[in-house]
Amino acid sequence: MQYYDLCIVGGGSIGGIIAYYSFRGGITSIPVYYRSIESIEAIMKNGGLTIKYGDKEYLLPIIPVHHSKPIGKCRFVINTVKAYHVKDTINLMHKITDEDSLILMLQNGFGSLELVEEKMLNRYVAGGVVFIGAERINRYYILHHGGRTIIAGRRKGFTAKLLELMNILNRGGCDFRVTSNIDLYRWIKLGVNAVINPLTAITRSKNKIVLTQYGRILAEKIIDELIIAAEKYGFKLDKKKLLTTIFRGAKNTSENYSSMAQDIMNNKPTEIDYINGFIAKHVGEKSVNEVITLIVHLIEESYMKNH
Template sequence: MHSVKIAIIGGGSIGGLLAYFLYRGGVRNLDVYYRSWRSVETIREHNGVTIILSNGKDAFVPFRAFHHTEAHGVYDVVFNAVKAVDLENTKELMMKIDSGNTLFISLQNGFGSYEYMEELFTPYRVACGVVRIGAQRIKPNIILEKGIGSIIFGQHIGFHNLLPGIVRILSKGGCPAWITSNIDFERWLKLGMNAVINPLTAITRSQNKIILSKWGKRLAWFILRELVEAANLEGYNLDLDRLYRHVIRVAKVTRENYSSMAQDILNGRKTEIDYINGYIVKILEKHGRESIINRFIVDIIHLIEESFRK
């Protein structure tokens, strides 16, 4: 399995940390693709990235860096770690580096990206990874590890023969990983966390601990109430009380972190709001139900994004 040729599209915080786990797990034939030439040049200059671990230690991860316009052959496994809003911009690259039996793994938040990749490459050749890891890229070649949770993998139809090997490599590399037979249930659970923490920290430009305030908890409850209704309508039975306690527990553990959406807003970037809270709105409307709080959250985030263009 270590001889398998692997690529990561998107060398941001999650992509960089993923490279670290793969390298520690024994992978030496690894390429990482970037959208920015500045990132490519910086990585090439340093021959890789440095991960600053939460225990205070540094770890160097060597790999080859390429721009997304320069496909470097085909691969056995391709992780796509770009933001959901950037996924379609990687379609041409994915097509060029596809061997015809490549396993593509979607790591995007929310719903829609995994399904988009399934349409491109068939469900058997696309897996989804639910990422519960905290990271922040402070320079193109320096990434802060902000908490290692797990990555849960699954597919809608069967399991690609290379997926178990990827799970073993990541686990050996220090990232707990496993395969589930119900990946969409795990995605709904992760959506609960993202739908609360991401937009509320983005709107307030705050660390995750803002969720623990009186007002943060109140808004979390209303957001999750609509999410649970949407999930139940789709056949996924979530318990509101348990999900709420889980989200608050995650906010406590990651209280000093800035969510990915907060980082996007702070850096004037487009967010994944349509794939997170927007998905809740979409499902409720599909079933003839009205969304109030999640619709409002989506509109507020889009209003902030609009301010970047003024």
């Protein structure tokens, strides 16, 4: 049985950027699991995954693998698939890990980490939030737009394995941090996603749309409800600080299309139910987040009916 130091489940924009940090951090054999055979073929033809980071292009000699044919065990598994695909990756993660492996879940919103914690009780499972702007231009080319921070932690006890992973990714240029209170950061990131993702998706705009007059007004209304939802879980969020974080993030990744905007423009389903939909469940009907969730679903439905 082949053993790998690090594997990535999901070769989208964030998965590709993490492969870049991992390779620069000294991991030379990186299996990246894909759902699409076409993606694997395109990467093999290209000779690897091309990452544009800053003004330079890097060709990463990753090992593209189809999810149905796992090739070995992994010490670290970083799962970057969309929240609605997480359930489909659980069987794969069982196959490519053992009881000493660490799984890091990097999905937007709430629900994915909880599901994997429940289904993989005999594994080290951690959650993380990503403050990185990136865009998958095609099947083998990923463009980094800004940001390099990942904050990670376990909800069920600390493990030094996270520090090992931190050392690898930090060597590669990532600002990887370990926290003892990952749920607090998940709420903060939920605020960032709940504003930037749907506003850019609905308008099909870059992140800088959030910094406009009406973007700021909507951001405040969304965050007012997020704070109410967070309080039900025992978290008291500072509205002013949270909005500052959101607007700073939008400015730092101003030329980036959010993951949800990319989904809409590529006629793919979004993670809206895990983000604004999650907030709406705790605030009630007729909330701003409920309306935003319905609008995004309307856009998704319009594509499905026309194709």
